[in-house]
Amino acid sequence: MLSSFLPPLLGGALIGLSASLLLLANGRVAGISGIVGSLLAPVRGDISWRVLFLGGLLTGGLLLAWLRPGSFAPPASLSVGGVGLLVAAGLLVGFGSRLGNGCTSGHGVCGISRGSVRSIAATLTFMATGVLTVFLIRHVL
Amino acid sequence: MRSNISAFLSGLLFAIGLGISGMTNPANVLGFLDVAGDWDFRLAFVMGGAIAVHAALRPLIHQRERPLFAAKFPALSASGVDRKLLVGAGLFGVGWGLGGYCPGPALTSLTTGATQLLVFVPAMFAGMVLARVPWARRMS
Numbered sequence: 001m002l003s004s005f006l007p008p009l010l011g012g013a014l015i016g017l018s019a020s021l022l023l024l025a026n027g028r029v030a031g032i033s034g035i036v037g038s039l040l041a042p043v044r045g046d047i048s049w050r051v052l053f054l055g056g057l058l059t060g061g062l063l064l065a066w067l068r069p070g071s072f073a074p075p076a077s078l079s080v081g082g083v084g085l086l087v088a089a090g091l092l093v094g095f096g097s098r099l100g101n102g103c104t105s106g107h108g109v110c111g112i113s114r115g116s117v118r119s120i121a122a123t124l125t126f127m128a129t130g131v132l133t134v135f136l137i138r139h140v141l
Numbered sequence: 142m143r144s145n146i147s148a149f150l151s152g153l154l155f156a157i158g159l160g161i162s163g164m165t166n167p168a169n170v171l172g173f174l175d176v177a178g179d180w181d182f183r184l185a186f187v188m189g190g191a192i193a194v195h196a197a198l199r200p201l202i203h204q205r206e207r208p209l210f211a212a213k214f215p216a217l218s219a220s221g222v223d224r225k226l227l228v229g230a231g232l233f234g235v236g237w238g239l240g241g242y243c244p245g246p247a248l249t250s251l252t253t254g255a256t257q258l259l260v261f262v263p264a265m266f267a268g269m270v271l272a273r274v275p276w277a278r279r280m281s
Contacts (some may be wrong), residue, residue, distance in 0.1 A: 008183045012190025013160020018154035019191070020198040025147035027208030029215050030155065032245040037269045052145045053152035054248065060156020061252035064165070071160035072156055073167055075255040083260055085239055090261040092236025092246075095270025097244060099277060100229020103216070104243040105155075107230070113195040114217075123221045126234030127174075133238025134174040 019110050024134070031106020032057075033097035098127075144210035156249040162187040174238050175235025229272075236268075257267050 019030035026049055035050050064071045076082065088103075097103040100122055102111065107126075111119020152233075163169040164187055172181030207213055237243050242250070242261055251258045271277060 004183060005186050008162045008186035009157045009190040011164070012187035012192075013194045013281060014154055014158030014196025015187070016158075016191040016198070018151045018158060019195045020202060021147060021154065022151040023199065023208070023214070024202045024205075025151070025209045025211075025213045027146050027211035028148075032155075032243075032248065033269070035237065036244065036248065037272075040269055044268075048145050048188070049148040052149040053155075056152020056154075057248050058152075058158045058252050060148075060153045060160070061165075061249040063153075064156065064160035064249070065253050068160055070144065071163075071165050072250050073165075073257070074251050074253065075253070078256055078260065082257075084258040086247070087264045088258055089236045089240030089242065089262025091268040091271070092232050092239065093243060093247075093261075094180055094236075094237060094265035094270075095272045095277070096229045096231070096233030096268070098229070098269045098272035100226050100231075100233055102197050102230075103233060103245075104188075104237075105245050109191045109195060112281040113192050113199055116217070118151065118218060118220070118222055118226055122230035125227050125230035126237060129231045129234030130174045130238035131176055134171055134236045135177050137238070138175055139177055 015105070015109060019105070019113070029106060029110045031102050031110060033094075033099070033103040034106055037098050039092075066099075100126075149211060155245065158191075159246050159249050162190075164243075165246045167246075170237070170241040170246075221230075 015083050022027040022030045028049070035053050039047065039050050039054070078086070093103070100107075102119065102122060107119040112123060159165050163184060163253050169181065169184055172179070173184040175181070203214065240261055244265065247258060247262055247265060
């Protein structure tokens with residue numbers, strides 16, 4: 001029982017540490033959509049730390065794939081419908097997170113940690129529409 | 142230079158945390174969002190653990206006048222809850238529920254080269270670009 005809650009708790013604590021390190025050292029909020037999205041319209045002098053953060057994220061992915069491959073879903077063979085679904089999902093995640101100024105990390109972790117009303121409202125909203133989407137797909141359609 | 146190293150380490154730590162927590166497997170995410178089904182609420186502990194640690198450390202960090210390698214701490218958004226925030230968060234949640242990926246886990250998983258990420262991540266970047274065009278900003 002305990003063993004199934006420990007990894008999420010430990011992983012979450014590491015995410016909290018990562019956000020704290022970035023705030024302490026760089027004075028930046030660890031919001032992934034903002035860090036990466038701002039690279040699409042780069043501003044001089046505000047590029048390298050974003051690239052290095054992304055590099056750390058990808059390097060961490062490589063380490064996980066090597067040492068803990070079960071962290072990831074196995075590669076899927078996609079149908080045409082599956083590709084369409086993922087394209088729609090990606091477009092909505094990218095568009096929505098930029099329009100709403102944050103995603104699970106920036107609003108859900110960093111914003112809530114400082115008690116931001118905006119982030120609490122955003123997190124409640126994306127949780128609600130996420131739950132509704134899964135409900136419609138799994139139980140209605 | 143030092144700020145680049147700390148940014149890299151922060152990204153690395155973030156990815157390891159995501160992997161250990163289970164967030165990089167969309168099956169876990171969709172199980173968490175499926176409250177009407179066989180609800181798998183373990184991922185609530187990810188956000189709980191992250192918030193507990195960050196909320197505890199933030200006040201200590203802010204006792205400093207400035208960050209270690211930067212001039213100032215981030216300015217907080219002055220705007221309140223507005224339509225742009227809610228529309229954006231709402232659409233983001235729909236995409237999250239469709240694919241089970243949010244930006245951090247998607248980028249962390251990209252290095253596996255799995256087909257689903259090779260489709261999802263470019264679409265996500267396209268969505269980010271679309272959010273920059275003027276009509277998207279005006280819409281809200």
